[in-house]
Amino acid sequence: MQKPIAMVSLGVMALTLLALAAGVAWGQRYLPQPSPEPLALMPWPRQLTLEEGKYRLTTEFSVSVTGNPAPRLDDGAARFLRRLQEMTGLFLKEARVTTAPGRAAALRIQVNRPGAVRLGEEESYALQVTPQGITLRAETDLGALHGLGTLLQLVLVDEQGYYLPAVRIADAPRFPWRGLLIDVARHFMPMDVIARNLDAMAAVKLNVLHLHLTDDQGFRVESRTFPKLHQEGSDGEYFTHEQIREIVRYAEARGIRVVPEFDLPGHATSWFVGYPQYASAPGPYRIEEYFGIFDPVFDPTQEGTYEFLEKFFREMAALFPDEYVHVGGDENTGVHWKQNPRIQAFMTAYGLTSTEELQARFTTRVARILERHGKKTVGWEEILAPGVPQSAVIQSWRGRESLYKAARLGHGAILSNGYYIDLMEPAEQHYLNDPIPPDVALPEAVAKRILGGEATMWSELVTPLTVDSRIWPRTAAIAERLWSPGSVKDVESMYRRLAVISRYLEGVGTTHLRNQAALLRQLAGREEVGPLRLLVDLIEPLKGYERNKEGKLYTRHSPLTLIADAATADAPEARQFRRAVEEYLSRRPPSAAATVRRALERWVANTPALLEIVARAPALHEVRPMVVNLKDLAEAGVQALDALETGRTAPPAWAAQAQQVIDRARQSHGRTELMVVDPVERLVKKAAGQ
Amino acid sequence: MQKPIAMVSLGVMALTLLALAAGVAWGQRYLPQPSPEPLALMPWPRQLTLEEGKYRLTTEFSVSVTGNPAPRLDDGAARFLRRLQEMTGLFLKEARVTTAPGRAAALRIQVNRPGAVRLGEEESYALQVTPQGITLRAETDLGALHGLGTLLQLVLVDEQGYYLPAVRIADAPRFPWRGLLIDVARHFMPMDVIARNLDAMAAVKLNVLHLHLTDDQGFRVESRTFPKLHQEGSDGEYFTHEQIREIVRYAEARGIRVVPEFDLPGHATSWFVGYPQYASAPGPYRIEEYFGIFDPVFDPTQEGTYEFLEKFFREMAALFPDEYVHVGGDENTGVHWKQNPRIQAFMTAYGLTSTEELQARFTTRVARILERHGKKTVGWEEILAPGVPQSAVIQSWRGRESLYKAARLGHGAILSNGYYIDLMEPAEQHYLNDPIPPDVALPEAVAKRILGGEATMWSELVTPLTVDSRIWPRTAAIAERLWSPGSVKDVESMYRRLAVISRYLEGVGTTHLRNQAALLRQLAGREEVGPLRLLVDLIEPLKGYERNKEGKLYTRHSPLTLIADAATADAPEARQFRRAVEEYLSRRPPSAAATVRRALERWVANTPALLEIVARAPALHEVRPMVVNLKDLAEAGVQALDALETGRTAPPAWAAQAQQVIDRARQSHGRTELMVVDPVERLVKKAAGQ
Numbered sequence A, B: 001m002q003k004p005i006a007m008v009s010l011g012v013m014a015l016t017l018l019a020l021a022a023g024v025a026w027g028q029r030y031l032p033q034p035s036p037e038p039l040a041l042m043p044w045p046r047q048l049t050l051e052e053g054k055y056r057l058t059t060e061f062s063v064s065v066t067g068n069p070a071p072r073l074d075d076g077a078a079r080f081l082r083r084l085q086e087m088t089g090l091f092l093k094e095a096r097v098t099t100a101p102g103r104a105a106a107l108r109i110q111v112n113r114p115g116a117v118r119l120g121e122e123e124s125y126a127l128q129v130t131p132q133g134i135t136l137r138a139e140t141d142l143g144a145l146h147g148l149g150t151l152l153q154l155v156l157v158d159e160q161g162y163y164l165p166a167v168r169i170a171d172a173p174r175f176p177w178r179g180l181l182i183d184v185a186r187h188f189m190p191m192d193v194i195a196r197n198l199d200a201m202a203a204v205k206l207n208v209l210h211l212h213l214t215d216d217q218g219f220r221v222e223s224r225t226f227p228k229l230h231q232e233g234s235d236g237e238y239f240t241h242e243q244i245r246e247i248v249r250y251a252e253a254r255g256i257r258v259v260p261e262f263d264l265p266g267h268a269t270s271w272f273v274g275y276p277q278y279a280s281a282p283g284p285y286r287i288e289e290y291f292g293i294f295d296p297v298f299d300p301t302q303e304g305t306y307e308f309l310e311k312f313f314r315e316m317a318a319l320f321p322d323e324y325v326h327v328g329g330d331e332n333t334g335v336h337w338k339q340n341p342r343i344q345a346f347m348t349a350y351g352l353t354s355t356e357e358l359q360a361r362f363t364t365r366v367a368r369i370l371e372r373h374g375k376k377t378v379g380w381e382e383i384l385a386p387g388v389p390q391s392a393v394i395q396s397w398r399g400r401e402s403l404y405k406a407a408r409l410g411h412g413a414i415l416s417n418g419y420y421i422d423l424m425e426p427a428e429q430h431y432l433n434d435p436i437p438p439d440v441a442l443p444e445a446v447a448k449r450i451l452g453g454e455a456t457m458w459s460e461l462v463t464p465l466t467v468d469s470r471i472w473p474r475t476a477a478i479a480e481r482l483w484s485p486g487s488v489k490d491v492e493s494m495y496r497r498l499a500v501i502s503r504y505l506e507g508v509g510t511t512h513l514r515n516q517a518a519l520l521r522q523l524a525g526r527e528e529v530g531p532l533r534l535l536v537d538l539i540e541p542l543k544g545y546e547r548n549k550e551g552k553l554y555t556r557h558s559p560l561t562l563i564a565d566a567a568t569a570d571a572p573e574a575r576q577f578r579r580a581v582e583e584y585l586s587r588r589p590p591s592a593a594a595t596v597r598r599a600l601e602r603w604v605a606n607t608p609a610l611l612e613i614v615a616r617a618p619a620l621h622e623v624r625p626m627v628v629n630l631k632d633l634a635e636a637g638v639q640a641l642d643a644l645e646t647g648r649t650a651p652p653a654w655a656a657q658a659q660q661v662i663d664r665a666r667q668s669h670g671r672t673e674l675m676v677v678d679p680v681e682r683l684v685k686k687a688a689g690q
Helices: A011-021 A072-088 A141-154 A191-203 A228-232 A241-253 A269-274 A303-319 A335-339 A341-349 A355-372 A401-408 A427-431 A444-449 A467-471 A474-483 A491-508 A512-524 A530-536 A572-587 A590-616 A618-646 A652-665 A677-687 B011-021 B072-088 B141-154 B191-203 B228-232 B241-253 B269-274 B303-319 B335-339 B341-349 B355-372 B401-408 B427-431 B444-449 B467-471 B474-483 B491-508 B514-524 B530-536 B572-587 B590-616 B618-646 B652-665 B677-687
Strands: A047-056 A063-067 A107-113 A125-130 A133-140 A156-158 A161-171 A177-183 A208-212 A257-264 A324-328 A376-380 A393-396 A412-415 A450-457 A539-541 A672-674 B047-056 B063-067 B107-113 B125-130 B133-140 B156-158 B161-171 B177-183 B208-212 B257-264 B324-328 B376-380 B393-396 B412-415 B450-457 B539-541 B672-674
Touching: A047 A125, A063 A072, A072 A107, A072 A141, A072 A161, A072 A241, A072 A491, A107 A141, A125 A141, A133 A141, A141 A161, A141 A191, A141 A491, A161 B618, A177 A191, A177 A412, A177 A467, A177 A474, A191 A208, A191 A241, A191 A467, A191 A474, A191 A491, A191 B191, A208 A241, A228 A269, A241 A257, A241 A303, A257 A303, A303 A324, A303 A355, A324 A355, A335 A341, A335 A355, A341 A355, A355 A376, A393 A401, A401 A412, A401 A444, A401 A450, A427 A474, A427 A491, A444 A450, A450 A467, A450 A474, A467 A474, A467 A512, A474 A491, A491 A512, A491 B514, A512 A530, A512 A618, A512 B491, A512 B514, A530 A590, A530 A618, A572 A590, A572 A677, A590 A618, A618 A652, A618 A672, A618 A677, A618 B161, A652 A677, B047 B125, B063 B072, B072 B107, B072 B141, B072 B161, B072 B241, B072 B491, B107 B141, B125 B141, B133 B141, B141 B161, B141 B191, B141 B491, B177 B191, B177 B412, B177 B467, B177 B474, B191 B208, B191 B241, B191 B467, B191 B474, B191 B491, B208 B241, B228 B269, B241 B257, B241 B303, B257 B303, B303 B324, B303 B355, B324 B355, B335 B341, B335 B355, B341 B355, B355 B376, B393 B401, B401 B412, B401 B444, B401 B450, B427 B474, B427 B491, B444 B450, B450 B467, B450 B474, B467 B474, B467 B514, B474 B491, B514 B530, B514 B618, B530 B590, B530 B618, B572 B590, B572 B677, B590 B618, B618 B652, B618 B672, B618 B677, B652 B677
Parallel strands: A063 A107, A107 A133, A177 A208, A177 A450, A208 A257, A257 A324, A324 A376, A376 A393, A393 A412, A412 A450, B063 B107, B107 B133, B177 B208, B177 B450, B208 B257, B257 B324, B324 B376, B376 B393, B393 B412, B412 B450
Antiparallel strands: A047 A161, A125 A133, A125 A161, A156 A161, A539 A672, B047 B161, B125 B133, B125 B161, B156 B161, B539 B672
């Protein structure tokens, strides 16, 4: 028997050690990697065993399917073949599943039954690559699609061409609900954004697209029952019924559920522009230009409100096939409820002592409406209250207490706290955010109700041009957290693979790399942007809610084409520099000293060219101080390194001056911050003997 | 009176000279250009006078509209303001047309009447920028939209920020039909491709989108009357009625007509997959996998054919509002007509002596059908025959004789010969292709019937990923040919402005630059692609019909992600090098010698890094010989330059060897060719005293 190895992505050395440690049976060897990249699968499979040999990709490559899959597998296989051709440039003779009788296909897929795109459906698969051919077995076509995705990520190169390494994989997800929320309300995201992100989601085995369709800034779905919702509640940008059907079809073809969110009772300004009669304050209303938390809220005391919602949800229940509908429930300020004497009287009459209790009453009635239309409710953690049906799924966003509380109370629960990718935190932070970390002990029945989680792409500060650069590649790390075993958590391995997957996703269609380059060209007003790119690779947008301080800096119309929009989380050069400094300070290897010095000198040398670009581009003037600060910082770093390398302690006067440079470099400019200040400070302090 | 200056784009020196030559009135000065780019308008306006001063762009910028425009102007102004914000990063206080009463807007637009998006509508405008404000006057909102486009192209920068130079422009198009054909049949082009190309078309004042909707490889529009057309005649990719309406709406909002083409009677295989009964040979039919000219053709002798087309065009006439419908008519081989005894008998019975005569009869009946549905006919030049109604517009593609012949016969005529952008010829060639060059003398009434022209983006060898890089920026040069006075034809000025407009179009949304970079990353399998880019900037895809020799290399499914797809027409570094060599050989200035030498040495120095990339990327192996050839060629060039600079004639043996290097470098690899062989050969020959 061969023992599986859960992680072989740590480079050849570690891989070999792991192989030995696992007591690999005779006949298996761990390949030296002839390609520049070792295996870079993401999410990492549950079980993976590398074997000896390579399956060579040629123009003869072909796919056959046996068993009883849903028709989506044929299209999925055609997409797989197209992607394989695009990646390799091979002119395959067959562009679709082989129908030629008798011919043995290179890839033989066996599926037992059609999969249904719904929560909890079987998604496992088993893959075996040998030098002679490939077999992919799955209970459902959904599992087979995942296996095809893994195969594409397995493609490697050597001197002779493209190949798949001989490998044996048995894979299945840890959690059944692996989602991405896209907020199409604050900034509308048109069809092509949704389509390419569905492709990318499928590529990293995510299976839920949560569409945040309504909010104070816009109502983004056509309602034929109440047409003023989209007509007056939006700026003209919304999904028609046909488009929603197309999204659902596109997602379902890729094994992805679409969960629509209609945020109630708060975050509801856009509903009231056309239908003020269901609000708790008289109006008139107009869609919000700014972002934040606003008071407009449904009136839960009128029967008319429920009649309206009954008709509305009847329409939407027919439009969205998934068994879940998300009703929001978050951030109701209660202000308009408290200000309305009729609502106050209602609360008194029914003995409701808080607006939370009133909201629970509202939510319960809405959940009953959905039940009548065959739907279960999902809501943000605020809906967790007595009376809400146990079938409701709770989405935790403020902390993870509500996750466990909901599960203990018998609810399904999903985690979004820690997966707020709009806050521009590093991938590492999301990656290590485990829904059920080892130190949380839950009874098995409770743990099973932790269904998974969702990355949330709130769209206050993104447009179709930049949204991919916020979602990807970080969401691939979240996808791994939700798919792979909890033991897969090596951050360095994650970042190494993430760099490969980032380019892989670009091939799938995401624009996170190419649109950044386009933004830099526009900012610089020229085609050659190397010096500017170096700066952007060292800075990140302000994190958390700092960038749009107090919600007052940006409106729906503000340009999002400045340096903060070109910058991304995980500034790549900054991360490498921090690692090099850490290595240098811990072990002082000469190689790390050289790496650190090369980086610092490169930043200094880059300054004149960068200043020239900045001078000619008024939109970049805001970062001029940062360019100077970076140069000063880098020079201080070089001096510190000089001192450390010669073994002399730097004088206190120098250290004091360097500290001023460091403090200046910490100031943000253009809503961004330099991500290399801390490591230079460490060098300086060390050099000064502090 | 101020005399207008037709061309001030030749750089500051030439500009000043022109100004002096034109006898500029007191009070006007020609600005030294503080920005890195002088004015880069495209198409160049009919009349332009630079004046003194600058209008500074600030967050207070605003737009007012008076007069009687169509509602589209309000949305156009909002798009203008969004684009202005994106370009400058200015957080404008007003995102739409100003409604504040009494306040004087920065830009005041005056429009006399609503424009209708139809052939011949008034499109002129007059623009005046002063340091105090901007006025834009136009007869119709279509003219006003053009003026807004010109304003965006006028934005310049200096040390203080963004501004518009004081200028007076009176502009109007030379031709009323300025089109781009997009072939969505061979490779389908989804909505986002169409939308972004409509935006780009509007930015260069093109006003006709010609959708080539049907061909042997696919039927790309939903037919509710005959659903098997799109269901069986395509691979599932086609425009629904809703999508067509959205395209028409999107185009009309930008002043662009949509002319649909249904190619008949040949190029019609896809019609017959579902409806073989209207073909001239029995079938069965399947959509073509390869490209070329095929025999399937409508049977023009059956009444059923015309009944079918009557119903089909009734549906399409309602779907497409433009008064013109294109019925193709090209490349009917006549083979199936000759092979069908019944059709032969028909021809004999009606005294038709050629298949051309039979086709004329068919076309005439189809034109009558269209007339009944309120439409005029457009067709490729083959339809020009007795009987075809004079209202039919003739599209010349094989040569320009048919253009003048059609116009002399009373037809409107448009030119596409010379505008086949799929053939990958340089922009210069299209630019100098004047529909009515100075040496063609036409009576005024005939000349007026030359309506304009269309660039044609045939899609055999493009996908949504690469199509923009074939259309742009070259189509901007064609747009200038069709809009600007014929006297505007300085090729160097065109190329200088084209480089700026190329980036401008990227801001508008085209993907020609960013997707090229994405392709290079995929090909190289890494993020840093500098050495590969240098090669790509020196090569071009094989031109004309050479790349897909005899139509046998590519099918609809072939990958178009190889080096030939990353390469573009007008390889930028190659063009600069050719110019430098020309300058060097004509006048021998030391600066040109240095430029030539620097380039040659750069190519040599690039070789090891490039070979390393190629070695690791099997999809690039096909260009390995070219990398070596380029190095040998560059070394021969350096040696030639050495000889020329020292004034010694190089020995014949060296010249013979160099000639071998040159001949080798002329061989194509990866369906591309090196575009710097000729200039090196000139250097070598000169050095050898030949």
